Amino acid sequence: MSTRVDTFAYDDAIVRKFLWATFIWGLVGFLVGLLIALQLANPVFNFGLEFLSFGRLRPLHTNAVIFAFAGNAIFTGIYYSTQRLLKARMFSDGLSNFHFWGWQAIIVAAALTLPLGFTQAKEYAELEWPIDLAIAVVWVAFAINFVGTMVKRRERHIYVAIWFYIASIVTVAVLHIFNNLSVPAGPLKSYSLYAGVQDAFMQWWYGHNAVAFFLTTPFLGLMYYFMPKAAERPVFSYKLSILHFWTIVFLYIWAGPHHLHYTALPDWASTLGMLFSVMLWMPSWGGMINGLLTLRGAWNKVAEEPVLKFFVVAVTAYGMSTFEGPMLSVKSVNSLAHYTDWIIAHVHTGALGWNGFLTFGMIYWLAPRLFQAPLFSKKLAEVHFWIATFGILLYVASIYSAGITQGLMWRAFDETGRLAYPDFVETVMKLMPMYWVRVAGGSLYILGMLIFGYNILKTWMARPATYEVPLVTAAPLGAHAPEPHAAPAGGLVASFTSVKWHRRWEGAPVFFMVMVVVAVVVASLAEIIPTFLIKSNVPTIASVKPYTPLELAGRDIYIKEGCFNCHSQMVRPLRHETERWGEYSKPGEFVYDHPFLWGSRRIGPDLARLGGKYPDLWHVRHMEDPRSVVQRSIMPPYAHLQRKALDFDQIQSRVDAMVMLGVPYGDAVTNAPAMAREQAQAIAAGIESQGGPAGLADREIVALVAYLQRLGRDVRQLPATASAAPAAAVAPGGGK
Amino acid sequence: MKLVDVMSAAGLSIYAIVALVLFMTAFVAIVIRTFAPSQASQHEYDARLPLSDDDQAPAQAGRGVTRG
Numbered sequence: 005m006s007t008r009v010d011t012f013a014y015d016d017a018i019v020r021k022f023l024w025a026t027f028i029w030g031l032v033g034f035l036v037g038l039l040i041a042l043q044l045a046n047p048v049f050n051f052g053l054e055f056l057s058f059g060r061l062r063p064l065h066t067n068a069v070i071f072a073f074a075g076n077a078i079f080t081g082i083y084y085s086t087q088r089l090l091k092a093r094m095f096s097d098g099l100s101n102f103h104f105w106g107w108q109a110i111i112v113a114a115a116l117t118l119p120l121g122f123t124q125a126k127e128y129a130e131l132e133w134p135i136d137l138a139i140a141v142v143w144v145a146f147a148i149n150f151v152g153t154m155v156k157r158r159e160r161h162i163y164v165a166i167w168f169y170i171a172s173i174v175t176v177a178v179l180h181i182f183n184n185l186s187v188p189a190g191p192l193k194s195y196s197l198y199a200g201v202q203d204a205f206m207q208w209w210y211g212h213n214a215v216a217f218f219l220t221t222p223f224l225g226l227m228y229y230f231m232p233k234a235a236e237r238p239v240f241s242y243k244l245s246i247l248h249f250w251t252i253v254f255l256y257i258w259a260g261p262h263h264l265h266y267t268a269l270p271d272w273a274s275t276l277g278m279l280f281s282v283m284l285w286m287p288s289w290g291g292m293i294n295g296l297l298t299l300r301g302a303w304n305k306v307a308e309e310p311v312l313k314f315f316v317v318a319v320t321a322y323g324m325s326t327f328e329g330p331m332l333s334v335k336s337v338n339s340l341a342h343y344t345d346w347i348i349a350h351v352h353t354g355a356l357g358w359n360g361f362l363t364f365g366m367i368y369w370l371a372p373r374l375f376q377a378p379l380f381s382k383k384l385a386e387v388h389f390w391i392a393t394f395g396i397l398l399y400v401a402s403i404y405s406a407g408i409t410q411g412l413m414w415r416a417f418d419e420t421g422r423l424a425y426p427d428f429v430e431t432v433m434k435l436m437p438m439y440w441v442r443v444a445g446g447s448l449y450i451l452g453m454l455i456f457g458y459n460i461l462k463t464w465m466a467r468p469a470t471y472e473v474p475l476v477t478a479a480p481l482g483a484h485a486p487e488p489h490a491a492p493a494g495g496l497v498a499s500f501t502s503v504k505w506h507r508r509w510e511g512a513p514v515f516f517m518v519m520v521v522v523a524v525v526v527a528s529l530a531e532i533i534p535t536f537l538i539k540s541n542v543p544t545i546a547s548v549k550p551y552t553p554l555e556l557a558g559r560d561i562y563i564k565e566g567c568f569n570c571h572s573q574m575v576r577p578l579r580h581e582t583e584r585w586g587e588y589s590k591p592g593e594f595v596y597d598h599p600f601l602w603g604s605r606r607i608g609p610d611l612a613r614l615g616g617k618y619p620d621l622w623h624v625r626h627m628e629d630p631r632s633v634v635q636r637s638i639m640p641p642y643a644h645l646q647r648k649a650l651d652f653d654q655i656q657s658r659v660d661a662m663v664m665l666g667v668p669y670g671d672a673v674t675n676a677p678a679m680a681r682e683q684a685q686a687i688a689a690g691i692e693s694q695g696g697p698a699g700l701a702d703r704e705i706v707a708l709v710a711y712l713q714r715l716g717r718d719v720r721q722l723p724a725t726a727s728a729a730p731a732a733a734v735a736p737g738g739g740k
Numbered sequence: 741m742k743l744v745d746v747m748s749a750a751g752l753s754i755y756a757i758v759a760l761v762l763f764m765t766a767f768v769a770i771v772i773r774t775f776a777p778s779q780a781s782q783h784e785y786d787a788r789l790p791l792s793d794d795d796q797a798p799a800q801a802g803r804g805v806t807r808g
Binding site: 085088091158163164165229233236237246250251373378379419523528530544 | 766779788790796
């Protein structure tokens with residue numbers, strides 16, 4: 005059989021673009037992280053500016069490092085390795101460039117909208133609906149480009165790294181679409197389709213799997229490609245890598261509920277989440293061992309090759325965090341760790357160690373090949389390695405101890421059976437020294453990043469005037485002998501079988517994708533459907549009513565300011581919690597909460613039972629300048645809420661969107677602004693009579709106070725706030 | 741009538757269990773296939789795929805990287 009041979013070139017220009025984007029956004033994301041770390045150590049770093057306050061910047065940090073830094077790093081590695089593994093140039097240069105520029109435009113849009121307070125209030129899914137649509141479009145373009153490359157590939161066999169890429173591409177699309185389903189209530193405002201428990205369930209199904217399919221599987225693909233490359237030997241066990249792949253695809257999806265232990269989530273769901281999380285430990289360690297053993301017989305190279313050093317730490321960090329993850333999903337451990345900095349430490353082992361170091365190692369390996377010049381300085385890479393490793397250690401050690409310290413303080417009782425630290429702020433102050441150590445650790449990591457940038461820049465400057473574009477030759481699939489061990493002898497029968505063979509092999513990726521989708525979707529549905537569909541899972545509480553139009557506007561301000569980044573609204577059924585905050589939270593309380601605002605971290609106190617705890621005036625003063633009321637508070641000031649006019653007319657469209665979601669709004673359907681004005685006037689009058697500033701009736705602060713005073717009222721059957729009985733029903737001293 | 745009413749009337753919870761069983765079966769099948777001896781030669785070949793192209797880094801002056 006005669007063999008046709010194609011000559012072609014890989015597209016490395018696109019890889020270079022993604023490489024630079026990785027560095028630039030990484031630096032931005034890390035610097036924002038440093039700023040918010042400083043804000044927690046000392047609130048002056050909020051600079052009294054609403055755009056720079058913690059609640060607005062924290063999502064910018066997480067989005068920047070996940071989708072901008074890690075995202076571009078993934079694309080760098082995928083575009084480089086896919087072309088070579090499949091022996092084909094990317095399907096379409098146009099799509100590659102559309103993907104690149106589209107993704108960068110999305111990042112810029114995120115960097116603008118998040119500080120301005122446009123957010124869906126769901127972690128790592130904060131971006132508002134128009135940007136979500138853009139993400140979907142760009143992702144689909146990427147997927148088409150990727151599948152197209154697979155179809156025109158010249159290597160019949162599909163290496164395991166590609167499997168990991170496929171699973172990531174497919175699953176991220178599914179996750180993104182389902183978690184972001186929402187009803188728009190304006191150009192940059194929407195309400196989640198789901199409410200309360202369902203929304204929480206959806207969100208953490210997404211949140212957990214975003215970690216799995218954005219920060220784990222694609223990076224595992226990169227590991228399985230670049231580790232063997234750098235070590236110049238194949239992966240230790242290919243079987244193990246296949247097993248690693250399928251176990252992760254099959255198990256990860258189920259583990260999401262471990263983010264919601266002891267919350268108002270049904271018990272069976274959280275037990276399921278725990279079991280699957282514990283099972284995940286095995287394949288993860290299988291993968292780690294597989295990665296490390298790839299270096300067998302090459303350990304001498306590790307000593308002299310910074311690339312391998314970065315890989316070793318990356319894979320070890322993967323092992324650490326995938327051991328810790330299952331541990332944290334065990335309910336008893338979780339009851340201590342949840343809402344504390346322990347989770348932050350866990351995440352940073354993964355992000356700084358696994359994602360960061362794998363990226364650095366990969367880029368140090370790629371840079372000389374892409375820029376066609378030797379790496380400027382191996383020594384500097386070595387310095388980067390040690391500085392960054394030390395930075396991670398400082399960060400993680402300090403934040404672990406912060407988490408455990410605070411967790412233990414929250415649950416401590418004294419010998420008389422009362423809370424040992426009833427004053428929440430005391431448990432925050434204890435963390436200050438550790439917060440400063442974190443700042444130091446983070447700074448070191450950033451210093452390393454700068455050294456890295458300098459090194460890469462210098463390498464780039466030594467590039468040739470024009471890049472050489474090496475030509476590659478390979479036979480197209482159709483020209484291959486069908487299978488090495490089944491070479492046809494010629495004739496009709498043989499050509500028939502050969503056709504059948506490559507048909508089958510070309511169909512394989514499609515079949516494979518379908519399999520992954522099925523695995524992911526089936527698991528998701530099996531888990532999610534019951535919460536949605538079996539009514540008894542969310543018993544309704546008769547006294548729980550929708551928010552008034554003004555409270556709804558206040559809730560939107562709470563969302564806009566990102567208060568949920570510091571405050572939970574979820575009292576767990578644990579003795580120290582009910583002692584500290586009051587009655588534990590029930591699923592039925594949240595049926596009108598689009599989106600849910602349970603929060604995941606208590607930098608400030610839980611607010612689920614806040615309504616009636618303080619008089620309105622207290623809130624006005626506290627929001628204006630927290631430290632004038634609570635001396636050592638680290639909460640940012642929100643003075644602008646007293647200056648900014650509340651947009652009453654907008655409230656109608658918000659209520660309308662809620663009505664579309666099935667919230668029974670009664671009169672407010674036609675009359676929302678007037679109702680809101682009336683309630684605002686009553687609250688403002690009350691504030692004035694308590695001796696506060698006059699003329700707040702049309703300011704944002706009134707709406708926020710209305711919302712804060714509503715929290716937890718319905719279940720406790722407290723007398724209604726100004727909402728029902730206008731004349732300053734909120735007596736000073738409130739419910740406590 | 742809301743979606744919730746329709747769906748809770750449909751008695752779908754059995755499907756979740758069926759799905760779980762199918763799921764585990766598929767998974768076990770994949771594991772068995774992975775470890776089947778007939779796959780060994782293919783795995784051998786596949787494992788070498790990343791190393792099959794030549795992308796040598798430009799050598800640093802003085803201490804070129806050698807490759808076998």
